[in-house]
Amino acid sequence: MIQAALIGNPNTGKTSLFNKLTSSYEYVGNWSGVTVEKKVGQLRDKTGQLTDLPGIYTLLPITRDEGVAVSYLVNESPELLVNIVDASQLERNLQLTIQILEYGKPVILGLNMIDVAKSNGLAVTPEVLAERLGITVIPLVARTGAGTDFLLEQISLPHHDSPQFNLNYGDRLEKAISLISRELMTSPPQNTDISSYRWLAIQILENNPVVISSLSSYANLNQLLAIQKNVREEFISEGMTESLHDHIRSIRAEYIHQVCSEAVDASGKKPHSLTEKIDAIAAHPFWGIPLFLFTMLIAFKLTFDWLGDPLSDLLDGFISGAFSQSATQLLIAVGASSFTQSLIIDGIIAGVGGVLVFLPQIFILFLMISFIEDSGYMARITVMMDRLMQLAGLNGKAMIPFIIGFGCNVPAIMASRSIEQPKERTLTMLLIPLMSCSARLPVYALFAGIFFVRQQAVVVLSLYVLGIALTLLLAKLFSLTLFKDKHSFFLIELPPYRMPQSATLLRSTWEKGKGFLRKAGTFILGGTVLIWLLTYFGPGGSNVDMDQSYLAVLGGWFAAILQPIGFGTWQSGASLVTGFMAKEVVVSTMNIIYHVPDMPGLQHQIAQFFTPLQAYSFMTFVLLYTPCLATVGVLRKETSSWKWTLFSVAYSLLLAYTISFIIYQGGRLIGFV
Structure with a gap:
C-alpha cells in the first residue's frame, strides 16, 4: 500500500x-x-x-x-x-x-x-x-x-525513482551544505526520517524553525548551527545585506525563470484575462461592496422567499402530517403507554421535527456560501473589506472565517488558523460567535415568517448586517484595549474566477450541512427529550400543567430580567436557556412548550405572545447572546485559554442584553409596539 x-x-x-x-x-x-x-x-x-x-x-x-x-x-x-x-x-x-x-x-x-x-x-x-x-x-x-x-x-506504480536534482547555490553555500551533510551522515539524527541530508542541510542554512526544532535532541546540532552562523557572518563581512534564505531564494528564482522561458511560450498571452475583466467590476473599490451586499441579498432571497420557504412548508406538512400520524398509529399498535406516546410524538417528533423543517433553507444557504468560496469570489471579498477591517484592527483575511461563520461558528473558529498573527487570530475567534450561524436561521425563519411576511429576506439580512457592524466596532475596541501595540500584515492570493464543479460544490455543501443533521441526532434530540421531561414533571409530580412544570420554574427565574428587553415570560426564558445547547433548540423548546403539532399552529401561538417589536428584539438577542455549547468547546480548544473562552461568553451576554434593550425601549419611545 x-x-x-x-x-x-x-x-x-x-x-x-x-x-x-x-x-x-x-x-x-x-x-x-x-x-x-x-x-x-x-x-x-x-x-x-x-x-x-x-x-x-x-x-x-x-x-x-x-x-x-x-x-x-x-x-x-x-x-x-x-x-x-x-x-x-x-x-x-x-x-x-x-x-x-x-x-x-x-x-x-x-x-x-x-x-x-x-x-x-x-x-x-x-x-x-x-x-x-x-x-x-x-x-x-x-x-x-x-x-x-x-x-x-x-x-x-510499485516503484518510483527519486529525482536527481541539485541546484548549485555558489561555492560558499555549497561548502557549508557539504559540511553539514557530512556531519549528518557521520552521526544520523534518530528522530527524523529524511531521505536527503542535502535538503536537511539547506533547511538548516535557511534557519527553518520546524526542522531545527525536530533536531532539538540531536547531539551535534550546535555544530551545525555554528556552520550556519559562520556562513552568515561571511556574507555580512562581504557587504551582502540579504539573508541566507533570500540568497537561496534568488538562485532558485533565476533557475525557475530559465526553465519557464524554455517550457512556456507566452507570445500569445492576452493583455487582459477574463478574471481581470470581472475584477474591474466585482472588486471595484466603490462598486465592489454594494455588489457584495446585493449578492448576499440574492442568497437570502433564495434561502427564504423564492426557494427555501416552499420546500420547508412541504417538509413541515410531511413531518406534522403523514409522519406523525404513522408514528402515532404504530405506537398504538404496539401498545405503547401514554407516557411513551407523548414523549415520542410531543417531545421527539415535535422538537426535532420543528427544527428539521428548516433543513432546506440551511442547505440552500450552505450551497450559496460554497459557491462563493469555490468561484474565487470569496478572496475578492477579503481584499475589498481589508481597508475597513484594518480600521477595526483586523485584516481582510479575517473575513473568510467570518463568512464561514454564517454557516457554522465551529468550523469558522477553526478556519481562523489560516491567520498568521496570534493577535488577529485570537481577536477573530472571539468575534466569530457574533456571525449569525445557520443554527439561528430556524429562529429567524419562524419569527420573520410570522411578523415580517413581506420583508423576510430584508429583516433577516439586517440581523446579519447588525452582527457584522457590532463585530467591527468591538474589534476596534478590543484592539485598542486588549490587543494594543500588536501589528500585523495581510497576504492573500487571488485565484482566477472559475465556475465551481457541480460534484465538488454538492460535496462541499453536504460536508457543511451534515453537521446540522448530526446535531439534530445528538444535541437537539437529547435537548428535546430533556425539555419534554422538564415540561412533564414539576414540583407537584408528573404530567403536570405546563405552567406548573420544572421548565416553567426554570424560565421564571429569568423572566423578570428579560422584561426590560421585551419578552419577560417564562416561555422565552426557558427557550433561551435551552438554546445554549444548540441555537436550534430554541425552536424545539417552543414547539414543546406550546404543544402544537405543526408550524402554522406554533406560529399562531407565538403571534399571541409577541409583537413585531418584541419579535425583532428576541431575534437580536438570539443573534448575540452566549455561543452554543459546541462553539464554547472549540473556542476553548483553539485559544487554549479558559480566560478568553469565559470572556467570550460574558461579553456576548452583556452585548445581547444591551442591544436588545436599545431596540425594544427605543422602539417604544418612537411609537413601535
Whole structure:
C-alpha cells in the first residue's frame, strides 16, 4: 500500500484533484500537536492512501499550515509526493516545486489548469518541463477530471525513482551544505526520517524553525548551527545585506525563470484575462461592496422567499402530517403507554421535527456560501473589506472565517488558523460567535415568517448586517484595549474566477450541512427529550400543567430580567436557556412548550405572545447572546485559554442584553409596539 501526499500552493485545484483520486475521504482529527485539519483518503484503485497536505507556498513556514507540511515531511516521510501546480502561474508555483525536489523523495508533477493557461494565451510544454526537472509531468484539468486517470495509474506504480536534482547555490553555500551533510551522515539524527541530508542541510542554512526544532535532541546540532552562523557572518563581512534564505531564494528564482522561458511560450498571452475583466467590476473599490451586499441579498432571497420557504412548508406538512400520524398509529399498535406516546410524538417528533423543517433553507444557504468560496469570489471579498477591517484592527483575511461563520461558528473558529498573527487570530475567534450561524436561521425563519411576511429576506439580512457592524466596532475596541501595540500584515492570493464543479460544490455543501443533521441526532434530540421531561414533571409530580412544570420554574427565574428587553415570560426564558445547547433548540423548546403539532399552529401561538417589536428584539438577542455549547468547546480548544473562552461568553451576554434593550425601549419611545 503506497503512502502518497498531495502538496501544492493554495488555489491550484488540489481539493478537486483529491476528490477525483480518492473514492472517499474523511477528516481524521488534527495533525499531531497542531489544530490544523488532517484529510486522508483511499485511492480509487485501492492501492494506497493519499494525504492532502494544507495548501502552502514554501517549506520555510510562516503559517501553521506551512509548519504542518514541513513537520509531516520531516517526521512521516511519504513514499511519493504529488506536487500540483497551476499552469497559468507556473513561475510562482515552481518555488515550492524546487524545494520538494531537493527533499529527495519521488515526485510527480501535476500540471493543473492547463486549460486556463491556454485560454490566457500561454502554451506550456510538459515534456520540456519534465526534462529540466527530471520528473514525470502530467497535464491535468482537475475541474473536469482530464488526466486524473493517468495520474492515478502513475501514483499506483510499485516503484518510483527519486529525482536527481541539485541546484548549485555558489561555492560558499555549497561548502557549508557539504559540511553539514557530512556531519549528518557521520552521526544520523534518530528522530527524523529524511531521505536527503542535502535538503536537511539547506533547511538548516535557511534557519527553518520546524526542522531545527525536530533536531532539538540531536547531539551535534550546535555544530551545525555554528556552520550556519559562520556562513552568515561571511556574507555580512562581504557587504551582502540579504539573508541566507533570500540568497537561496534568488538562485532558485533565476533557475525557475530559465526553465519557464524554455517550457512556456507566452507570445500569445492576452493583455487582459477574463478574471481581470470581472475584477474591474466585482472588486471595484466603490462598486465592489454594494455588489457584495446585493449578492448576499440574492442568497437570502433564495434561502427564504423564492426557494427555501416552499420546500420547508412541504417538509413541515410531511413531518406534522403523514409522519406523525404513522408514528402515532404504530405506537398504538404496539401498545405503547401514554407516557411513551407523548414523549415520542410531543417531545421527539415535535422538537426535532420543528427544527428539521428548516433543513432546506440551511442547505440552500450552505450551497450559496460554497459557491462563493469555490468561484474565487470569496478572496475578492477579503481584499475589498481589508481597508475597513484594518480600521477595526483586523485584516481582510479575517473575513473568510467570518463568512464561514454564517454557516457554522465551529468550523469558522477553526478556519481562523489560516491567520498568521496570534493577535488577529485570537481577536477573530472571539468575534466569530457574533456571525449569525445557520443554527439561528430556524429562529429567524419562524419569527420573520410570522411578523415580517413581506420583508423576510430584508429583516433577516439586517440581523446579519447588525452582527457584522457590532463585530467591527468591538474589534476596534478590543484592539485598542486588549490587543494594543500588536501589528500585523495581510497576504492573500487571488485565484482566477472559475465556475465551481457541480460534484465538488454538492460535496462541499453536504460536508457543511451534515453537521446540522448530526446535531439534530445528538444535541437537539437529547435537548428535546430533556425539555419534554422538564415540561412533564414539576414540583407537584408528573404530567403536570405546563405552567406548573420544572421548565416553567426554570424560565421564571429569568423572566423578570428579560422584561426590560421585551419578552419577560417564562416561555422565552426557558427557550433561551435551552438554546445554549444548540441555537436550534430554541425552536424545539417552543414547539414543546406550546404543544402544537405543526408550524402554522406554533406560529399562531407565538403571534399571541409577541409583537413585531418584541419579535425583532428576541431575534437580536438570539443573534448575540452566549455561543452554543459546541462553539464554547472549540473556542476553548483553539485559544487554549479558559480566560478568553469565559470572556467570550460574558461579553456576548452583556452585548445581547444591551442591544436588545436599545431596540425594544427605543422602539417604544418612537411609537413601535
